[in-house]
Amino acid sequence: MSGAGLARLSTIYHQGVLGRRPRVPADFAELERRARRATSARAWTYVAGGAGEGRTTRRNREAFDRWSIVPRMASGAVDRDLSIDLLGTRHSTPLLLAPVGAGALIATDSDLTIARAAAATGTAYIFSNQGCNPMEDCAAAMGDATRWFQLYWSKDEQLVDSLIARAEAIGAGALVVTLDTTVLGWRPQDLNLGSLPFSRGEGIAQYTSDPRFTQIATERAGLPSPKPEVTLGAIRTLLAMTRNHPGRFWANLRSPLPRASVETFLDIYSNPGLSWDHLATLRSRTRLPIVFKGILHPDDARRAFDVGADAIVVSNHGGRQVDNSIASLDALVTIRSALGPEPTVLLDSGIRTGADVFTALALGANAVLLGRPYMYGLALAGQSGVEDVIRNVIAELDLTMALTGTPDIAAITPNLLTGIAA
Incomplete structure (x- = not known):
């Protein structure tokens, strides 16, 4: 997506000449404020809420604030290549849409709408296992665009195999096994409303x-x-x-x-007894690339690759599972140092802007997952809102690369940052 940043600026400013302002704000703070006004209390607490006192959610953002980008001048680079190779597939950008459950709290047929937006922007979408539309319908809405499937490991092993078989049948590019939700975390905002979407048949x-x-x-x-x-x-x-x-x-x-x-x-729906022995069986149960999501400790990262993972996602579930947990970005620094440069490591939790994407890539992520921001875009403007959020994040990444002299993703390295890990 060479020139994505300038193209996005041109589009928005041209509309401004005509007296039209964007429906979706370009900054996250205003995006969040408007989305909160546009959604119900039940929807907001589920999508935006965190575990416990919200310390992990805040810590995810504070971790980014400890790092500063150091722009470099006069690189002479006019064009930028944002594409990456990931698990055998070429992606146009290092951005994937994270799986978000019970999206119909925000908008009817949420997963179908997001799928169409992902396809329209050339962005891979990880279908949620707790989605509100069947994966087959979402795949049909995306055509040939890239999709992955998230798996929650059920207590019923035949159901696990059935979900895997369906993911293979819809052409999923990877199976993303979420490890950190064997039980629900303590989520006071939902608890104070007595609200669990699944108990109403939402997200199943x-x-x-x-x-x-x-x-x-x-x-x-x-x-x-x-x-x-x-x-x-x-x-x-x-x-x-x-x-x-x-x-x-x-x-x-x-x-x-x-x-x-x-x-x-x-x-x-989820197996509290999930173990590495369960996970080690996956290699013989699917032909899909295997991704383990929810890794925060170097030893777990090593174990994941030992039992057959093709990639891991460093994630604390957006701060929704364990209060006072390590920030995902801090865990990324430690895990990348322990693993070395070769294993494929993605980052989830805390990504809000293109500058965040740049920072995560510089600290060792091969790609990142975007979650809450695109759901806020969905709340404000449906499919076009999701597309606007995606394009804004990619545009800022592209402009940040232009202003730091990085012609491609491989050129985004730690020497372009200053700061200290936690």
């Missing part, structure tokens, strides 16, 4: 579209179950389950399957 579309999961849920629906307490809230939840379940509303309302599906999901 990968499951209700899966033959193995449907088999388990159908068996459960045929069993006697305790009579639920009848309250106005319970009725609303039942209606939400009914709307979010595949099929016709009135047929679902008379069926025990929507409720059984939610209960089944909550029972088996």
